[in-house]
Amino acid sequence: MSIKRLNRLTLGGQASRRDDILMALQALGCMHLVPLSEDNAQSNRALAMQQPTEASEALAWLSRVERRRRPVRDKELVDIDELVAQILENKRSIRQQQDKRDLLKERLQLLRPWGDFDLPELSSINNLRFWFYVVPLKKFSDLAELELPWQEVHRDQKNAYIIVVSESEPEEGLLPVERSHVGQHCLPEVQEHLEISEQHLEDLYAEREALTRWIYPLSQSLAASQDRAELLLASSGVQDEGEFFLVQGWVPVDAQETVIELADAYGAAVVFEEPSDEDQPPTMLENSDLTGGGAEAMGFFQTPNYREWDPGNLVFYSFSLFFAMIMNDAMYCAIFGLIILFFKDKLLASTSGKRLMNLGLFMSGLGIVWGVLAGSYFGMTPSEGSFLSFFHIIDMNDYDAMMKLSVFIGVAHLIIANVMTAYINRPSPKALAPLGWAALMFGGMLLWFGMTGTIWAWLGKFFGVIFMLGGAGLVCVFSSDRPVNNRKDLLLRALDGAKAIYNITSAFGDILSYMRLFALGLSGASLAMTFNSLAGQVVEAQPVSGVLFGGLILLLGHVLNFALCIMSGVVHGMRLNVIEFVNWGLSDEGYPFKAFRKKED
Known part of the structure; x- marks a missing residue:
């Protein structure tokens, strides 16, 4: 790209x-x-x-x-204004019918405790009326002081359903609750109206589906x-x-x-x-559909300047790797891939969707590979001697090794950013400054590896110091383009170099930011193991009912952990590319090319 x-x-x-x-x-x-x-x-x-x-x-x-129905391609077969009016009328009718159905459902729920009844004619009961009240059982004793005739017709665990007989509505405060408005229609009538409403909704949904042929x-x-x-x-x-x-x-x-x-x-x-x-x-x-998802993901945050370089191809691979390390579970990544395949048809409807789908599938595949190497399957590790244990070569509990791996990945990522910046600016002497930063980061990593015994101590110290001193010199000399015509300019140029080398604290912080790859991956695996342990304890404590509750703990726990891992993988994986990487790899932001293009076929 x-x-x-x-x-x-x-x-x-x-x-x-x-x-x-x-x-x-x-x-x-x-x-x-x-x-x-x-x-x-x-x-x-x-x-x-x-x-x-x-x-x-x-x-x-x-x-x-x-x-959707089979699409109509002939644009002359329909009047667009009439079609729009018909569609909007369908939308309005569906909304109204849905509101009516919801009201009927509420009315049905309200009437059910009262049972099936028909209100008598007022003349047949001397113009007396029935007033309905739902009284909480804790307030039921207040009815002892009620002088009007009343009758309890139903009771559940919380409430008593009371009918008060009176010619006019009882005064407020006479009963401990407000009156329940059950309406004039009895239970069978409301059920019939609800059925008719559902049938009308089905007809409107069918009409909406039929209208899709005109999309x-x-x-x-x-x-x-x-x-x-x-x-x-x-x-x-x-x-x-x-x-x-x-x-x-x-x-x-x-x-x-x-x-x-x-x-x-x-x-x-x-x-x-x-x-x-x-x-x-x-x-x-200029992106390919295969790896263009990296540029699509970066496009949400930043567009590279015209005179810069396109990091989309690198982001495609680095973001996938970071996501895999944070997810840190083969089964979680497999489920993530299945979810993407489930929405395959929708994603393939657009070029951007196709590229993002390819990115998601690559993230899923790389995550499965990482999960197998880390030996994590829903937080469980394969037993010794099993087939899967043969591939278990990454120990997430080896904190020292995982810290070094995270730092190595961070340094490599930022070195690539600086080398590409130097390549873009190669006609200018300022291109040597990012090369100096790359050498400085590489030398610092070698020195640390030598001090911790990862490589030979003399090798790390010798080459680490050489790279760091050489890199610092390049940064000090070539970070400024101030012309030197006299001693004052030379002094100011030296001050510019000292100011530039001060950014070593920023470089150190950015490299340490990559430690989140190890920390988040370990936290997700630990949370998965915690849910597994809790479910096992419940099953051991209650062998019969514990199976149900243990299953619920596993299901809800892993769904929650899966969602958290997805969020962490996307947010923090992209953060390392957008903030740390872009900070060293891209100096200016651009704006996208918008073609003056005809949209109608």
Whole structure:
């Protein structure tokens, strides 16, 4: 993956053919527009952004349906305005019917304790009325003072259901609770109304499903509306010069021939220019679907500058490794992969989704490998002599070894960032400063490994000191580009170098941040083992009922631990790439290339 080279395109054409040329550029879809007349663009921006909200709402309503009908591709077979009105009416009817059904369910729940009854005619009982009260059992003794006739018709563990007979509603405070409003309809009538409501809902759901066949024409109508809006913005940003106009933007170098052919077809003139040092071109990433998920994940947080390098390919592998180390369980990672496969169809619907799916599956596969090497299966370790124990070569309880592994991974990650920064800036002497930081980090790691006996002490001390001194010298000398013309400049240059070397504390802190890989992986494994131990203790204490409660502990505990591991793996795995890595690998942030492209098919 790389950042595509761009050139500035200035196109001039006849004012009478402006709309045709802009529409052709939009159909070509390879130009990032730069407004030449910002005042005109701003004046029409609000008008261009007025999208058909009702059509968007209708499309969103249909897009949430899981089961869809065979799509209709002919856009001429339906009137979009009538279709939108029908869809929104379906949405309104479903919402109303759902509210009605919910009210009926509440009414049914309220009526059930009172049983099946019909209220008599008032004239048949001398205009007396029945008033319903749900009295908590702890307040039941208060009814002894009630002078009105009453009858208990039902009782459960908490409440007594009381009917008071009176011509008018009893005064407030006469009973210890407020009256229960059961309504005029009896239990069978409410059940019948609920059944009818459910049937109406089924019909409306079926209508909604049938309307999904029109998703394509509706989406194309919205796309055409967005195309018109972008065309209006593009037209507002051109520079009028009387009988001709100018439009400017950035195009990929490999698309120049196509633009020239378009200009020849419309009698326009084009000029291509290399970006100057003052220009800030947009960043157009060239990603493959296989490993493009790293760039997609990074894109949520930062877009690399046009003159920097694209770390997406490296992030694809480093983020997957960090995620695997934090998850630290083969079965958890296998479940994560199955979840991704379950949503495979939805992810494959877009290019971004396909790339993220490939990233997720690679994370899952690498996590399974790490979990097998760490010997963790739902927090359980394979017994000695078993087949799986043969692959158990990583001991998470060996704190010293895991700390060294985490530091090695952190140093390697940051060295790559500095080496790539040096490569991008290789024409400038300042490229030697990131090489110095890489040497300084590598030397410090060698020195530490030698002191702890990981490698020969003399080897670590000798090469570690050499790399550290050499790296520190490069950082001090080449971190500043201040010209040296006199002694004062030399002194200031030395102060700049001393200030730069002070960042060694930041480097030390960033390297130690990678210790979270070991700490989070160990905490997840420890929590899984704790749930396993608790479930085993419950089963031992209660051999019969303990199986049920032990199973619940295992299920809920591992679901909770799985969710925590996923969150930790994503958040902290990406944090190490976005903060620590980017801090050393990318100096400036860019903005993405947005092609002036036709969205309608």
